[in-house]
Amino acid sequence: MELVEVLNKAMTLEKDGRSFYLKAAELTTDAGIQAMFRQLAEDESHHYEYLERQLVAIQCGGDVCALPDIEDIAPIDLRDPIFPSGVEAIEDLAEDADLEDALVFAMGVEDKSFKLYREAAEEIAEPEAKQLFRQLAAVELGHFETLMQRYESFYHYPR
Numbered sequence: 001m002e003l004v005e006v007l008n009k010a011m012t013l014e015k016d017g018r019s020f021y022l023k024a025a026e027l028t029t030d031a032g033i034q035a036m037f038r039q040l041a042e043d044e045s046h047h048y049e050y051l052e053r054q055l056v057a058i059q060c061g062g063d064v065c066a067l068p069d070i071e072d073i074a075p076i077d078l079r080d081p082i083f084p085s086g087v088e089a090i091e092d093l094a095e096d097a098d099l100e101d102a103l104v105f106a107m108g109v110e111d112k113s114f115k116l117y118r119e120a121a122e123e124i125a126e127p128e129a130k131q132l133f134r135q136l137a138a139v140e141l142g143h144f145e146t147l148m149q150r151y152e153s154f155y156h157y158p159r
Contacts, residue, residue: 003129006120007055010136011048013116017109018044020093024102033099036150040106040143047136054132103151110144 001009021041025034093105117137121130 001120001123003120003124003126004055004058006116006124006133007051007058010113010116010120011051011055013109013113014044014048014051017041017113018048020106020109024106027097027102028099030099033150036146037102037106040146043139043143047139050132050136100151100155103147103154107144107147107151110140110147114140114144 018041021037021044025037025041028034091108093101097105114137117133117140121133121137124130124133
């Protein structure tokens with residue numbers, strides 16, 4: 001996959017993720033869960049902006065650069081899947097979705113983003129682009145873990 005194609009696909013995922021998280025915040029009256037979903041929406045907005053800056057730089061003849069806005073991250077094993085073995089995310093969120101559905105769907109959103117960034121980090125030759133996608137993969141993994149912790153606190157995952 002070409003770098004511009006990855007960036008465009010990633011921007012779409014981040015934009016869609018933001019929209020979903022804002023809607024998900026309305027599915028519950030729990031202030032902590034609402035705050036978590038709103039924070040995830042804000043993170044997705046920041047990711048979109050990072051990616052957009054990279055795309056503009058490339059289109060103007062510049063290079064991709066790692067994200068100085070994201071603190072140094074510990075290396076992660078990009079080979080490991082983030083969903084537990086045998087567990088699948090739901091692909092569509094029903095109109096009558098509840099909090100459990102929203103959390104599982106959200107984990108799927110983060111899983112898709114993680115997989116896209118992992119694949120890009122493996123395929124892209126440019127070192128700065130590799131670092132960018134590794135950073136974003138690590139952030140998405142952190143989002144997944146946050147959602148999983150919330151899910152487990154309510155529903156004792158997996159059920």
